[in-house]
Amino acid sequence: MTETVTCSVEGGIFRLTLNRPDKLNALNLAMFEEIARVLDRLDLTAVACMVLAGAGRSFCAGHDLDDLASDEETSAAAERFENGLVERLATLPFPLIAKVRGHCYTGGLELALAADIIVAAETSKFADTHSKFDLVPIWGLSQRLPRRIGMSRAKEMMFSGRTYTGVAAAAMGLANATVPDDELDAYVDALCADIAGNSMRSNREIKKLLADTDGLTVAAGNAWELHRSAGHGPEFKAMIAARRPRKSAG
Template sequence: MPTTPSVLCELDNGLCRLTLNRPEKLNALTLGMFQEINEYLDGLDYSAVGCLLLSGAGRSFCAGHDLDSLAAGEEAGHAERFENGLVERLANLPFPVVASVRGHCYTGGLELVLAADLIIAADNAKFADTHAKFDLVPIWGLTQRLPRRVGMAKAREMMFASRTYSGAQAEAMGLANQSVPEAELDEAVVALCRDILANSRRSNRAIKKLLHDTDGLNLAAGNAWELHHSEGHGPGFAEVIRAKRAQQKS
């Protein structure tokens, strides 16, 4: 890794903070950054993680793919497949992934953030897909994940017109789960992560797996899958019930 990492990773009390760290470049993505993320995930003790927080250092989450590296041809061939696989790896992590978005979330940054389960945005954040402005076509899953998040009609609008949407608009269309004033963003994100960490890690992982396993199934098939594949009660259930009963008696 470089002397100053382009990505930071910190694990504390079950919360893994994965931070894009090229603030002077608005965290524009490079192949090296994807390799750093992959190395962190390789070395991460998944059993110790209850939630992963994805964010960007400085004033923007991510301005997109680094155009200089694209123009230099550094992202062709195997690199494209690797980057696509890394986004897929993030999307399929067994624990909940929360993304915090301030400033820009453009194109490649939008593709990356769509790997998160939950997105919290500053109300003045800027979301956009600009592939078509540069005669580019998505390769990290945008055409698949964006329609699933906002619906096909809105996804077509975002991709065909390359318009920019605020964090508040992103919440209204279902792209972001919540938008808050920028000054309150960090507090809101930490509060959400704390709520997630306060719950059963086993439950959250099993729920996320059910969601992934049944994606694309119709209601009847998905309901049947849940019935036969749900992990059901865990060892923590009886303990929670005992604690509640003791509290009621006191």
């Protein structure tokens, strides 16, 4: 049987790929369970950053509608588990990049919104189609989308069910960047290299600091940063020394 999720770790970069290309990587409970098993086995201390992608021509077309009609998929237990898995991705201790090509619809959009950074191909397609099927989000879309693009834009996407290109997604702040389709892999690889080349401890502590102070006033957040920041790490002096120009001999 073909794996519905594939993964690898190399050079501190963890790549997790949805692998149902014949279904445009549509999600079902079995895929969520497989992703959870992958995360359970992952050595978190070995990861500098993560890339979430989809095999084939799409990132993810959303929740598999054939499976969604089943009682198992719509049970309260399944919904809690799936919501928890998206939250687990969002709160991983290292930076998470969603690499989006093709469809990024509804459940797929909710999955992408768990990422810290979204990079999209120019011809990718973003949409929230919950209202087209008499559905209401349960994987965090109502919370993460407004925080990323603002309430009025989020309402437009959610109420209309319209489709937006990668270019439009970047313009509204949904995607951090949009690049030509044939440059997507190289762009994400370069971004991963930049992240992995920096202090793993710093990036993890920065992500935690941002999460801990989300929603605070500037004054309260500033006080939190001053008194609770992890500050200098054990590699600080060595990294400073490595960046200083060496004196020539003689």
